[in-house]
Amino acid sequence: MQIKSLALLSTILGILVPMLVAATVVISYEYPLTFGSTKPYIYLAPGPNYPEASEMGLISLTNPPPSNSNVIMQQTIIINNVTGSDSVYLLNVLEIVNTSGWDTSNGVVYVLINVSNLNHVAVIASTSPINWPTSGINITSSYAFYIPKTTTSGPVLYISLCLWSGSASSVTYTGTIYITYYVEPAGSTYTP
């Protein structure tokens, strides 16, 4: 009988607890981030030096954002080295933009950047514009940036790309930059 009671209790818990959790998820979606056809609150965009780099043929996008939007979503970033050169720095050619600002009383934001298979390409990021000789964090595999409290919209993270001579190959190859945004409600203890 004890086993039966335990099984019954477990079953009840197994069903009820996920229901509670599901309720938590609903609350989570009520956090003020919107998706869909509207512009997200935080997103990747061409940086201030993108136009110059683009004019030089050193960076482009497979599907450039429409004129009324500068959100880079699910498309390939094409970068070119200069054949034979020692190195090519494309400073602040990408940026993470916050559109409305937020208050730390509502939570904190981290941007986690993962770099995969980008041989001879350095991804450098900083919460302030990157100067040359390069300032900022050289992301060799992954790095999480704490985005400080801000109440105004605008760029919150600048990204530069550096191509070393080893990448000056006639063979084009593909790597990946993963960008993950962690938005935590106030009181959360998560640390990436």
Next chain:
Amino acid sequence: MDKIFQIFIIFSIVFILMFEIPVTKSDVIISNNYPVSVGTRSPCITFDNSTNFYPYWTTHLNSYKDQAYMNLTSIWAQDIYVDDSGIVYYTDNYGTVFYYYYGWYYIPSPYYSGFSYAGPIVSIAVIDDSYYWYVALLTEYGYVFVYDMNAGAWFNASHVWGLTLQNVWNNGHSPWTSVTSNVLGDYEGYDELFIFTNLNGEVYAFDTTYNATRTGKNYSGWWSVTPTNDKIISTVAFYDEYRKGSNDLYGISFTGNVYQLKKNGWNTLRVSNKISNTIGITIGYSTDLNQYTLFIIQLNNNTPMYEYNPNTQSFQTYGVNIDTEGTNQAVTFDMYDSIINGYNYWYVLQTNDTIAYTTDGIDANSWGDVFVYDLYQTNTALKLDSSCPLNFVISLNYINSKYIYNMYNFTVYFKGSDNKLNLEFYYNWPQNILKNPANPANLYSGNSVLINFTYMPNMAYNSTIYFEVNLETGNAIIITYFYEINIINHYSYIPITYEP
């Protein structure tokens, strides 16, 4: 039934693990991944070596013309001579002649005086007799330029005198290495001649006195076409060496072989103790042998002169170590002061325009030195051309160097598209200063930047400097190119095989 309950328990636990634990933190996580395609494109800024001036500088470029490897032959003090009146002359390897005649004067290179380039200068000799006052320069290719001191002008002696030395270079590529004359020959009653020798030991003489119709005999012509086993880099003639095969023309190789020209050609002088790395030979008066004999010097610093003792058939130290600032390059003796006045003076020329000289008029036991500064400036040695759509600023970034102290000084300038001259790099050996101001120069779209140098060697050994050329557009795009300069401070026929 127990099995059913057990399944329920397992199911419940799995269900709890799947949903309850992950949602203890209710974060919002948004992930995007961006494929990055990495390719290449051709440079729109390229090195341009069309201004190269062989053999003073040549630049090798990679196929994309964005890496440059420059061989830059520096201008060094090359040869020294004392004429029939005791006047000291020396030349650099571009043909600028300096002479001391109650003060230092210089004669601009024939290449600055309208003559076409005919090779680097390897040697100088002067005839200053009762007929002519000729300063002769021999080029590596076998061309001869003569400065008529009385007329104050250069003439192309190869053409005027009908010399054909250049044919040897053209046919066999043996560099010419030495010109000398029998100083005081005229005073002693002989013809005076310019005697030219190449690395293979071929000898041609030109009798200037015959040209003056003094003796009626012409000793001009080929005195030797017999190659030596070794390579002659310096020669000296005694005043009675006015006729073919009088046995008073001597040559020396870098390996220390001393040769004497006789009727049957060059003969190796019997020497029991060969001295290596020898760079110069002269005839002077030995106070311990009480006779005129051969003196030789080594390239190496902190070495003395060596005199030839015919009794022991060996070279022996004569005097104390030569004052050395640069690298020993050539030696000469003032026959005029010795024969006419009874004073013995030797002069040793060093690569960095230092002249070491004996001071007591007797032997070589005290040396002083004098320094005549001869900075050389190139015209455009290399260019950078832009076909980019954007304007750039360009600067030079020093990375590192090997043996840079072999340069007395070395300066790099960028002349921008706006014609403004920008100092990029500066090295000064005596002050031990190496600076890299890297002043930005403008490189406009569709325009160029010119690269110029000033330089003077210190030692005879080579130097290599590694740079990066940085091109940037207003802290947006930075492209760096590799640029290596290998500075050559001696002729290839001087087989220096080690670095200091």
